[in-house]
Amino acid sequence: MDFEGIYIEYHRLVFNLALQYVQNIEDAEEITQDVFLKVYKHLSTFKQQSSLKTWIYRITINQSLDFIKSKSNKTRRFFTALFTDYESTLPAEAVNFNHPGIALENKEAIETIFRAINQLADKQKTVIILLKIEHKSQAEAAEIMQLNVKALESLFQRAKKNLEINLNTKGNL
Numbered sequence: 001m002d003f004e005g006i007y008i009e010y011h012r013l014v015f016n017l018a019l020q021y022v023q024n025i026e027d028a029e030e031i032t033q034d035v036f037l038k039v040y041k042h043l044s045t046f047k048q049q050s051s052l053k054t055w056i057y058r059i060t061i062n063q064s065l066d067f068i069k070s071k072s073n074k075t076r077r078f079f080t081a082l083f084t085d086y087e088s089t090l091p092a093e094a095v096n097f098n099h100p101g102i103a104l105e106n107k108e109a110i111e112t113i114f115r116a117i118n119q120l121a122d123k124q125k126t127v128i129i130l131l132k133i134e135h136k137s138q139a140e141a142a143e144i145m146q147l148n149v150k151a152l153e154s155l156f157q158r159a160k161k162n163l164e165i166n167l168n169t170k171g172n173l
Helices: 003-023 025-045 052-082 084-089 104-118 124-133 140-146 147-170
Strands: none
Touching: 003 025, 003 052, 003 124, 025 052, 025 084, 025 147, 052 140, 104 124, 104 147, 124 147, 140 147
8 A cells, every 4th residue: 555545544543543642633633744754754664563554553652652741841841941949849731622522511521531541651541542532452452552462451450440540539630
């Protein structure tokens, strides 16, 4: 399949997955562009040890996590420059929630859930997104995350427990 065909087939998948990580349309569009730049750049070296879809999922997950870390580091450096003595007392950055298709009355509840998901470790966040938001089977999610199914199940159980803790401690959100 040529690059244009790959883009046509997978651009919605990439955008929607990125959107689950960043909850912001503009950021998801930026991640989508970055993913397809990487796909274009590395398509000739794709080894086909997994399906093209799985490969693109991995790139999107990694690009999304890198984007979040980069944005967090930029924000931290900005605040550090302004308030070097008060860095440890700064509140965590609030999520700029801009997700299409959510009814206004549900937006606050969805924001709370995504804030709690965003507090999870990267792998826990990824397993929640793949299984519960992207509705992937355990086998698909395990392949994407390069885990065996048993390890994925364990990771998912820890993620659920930590998500519950995050949701029950609303003061931290």
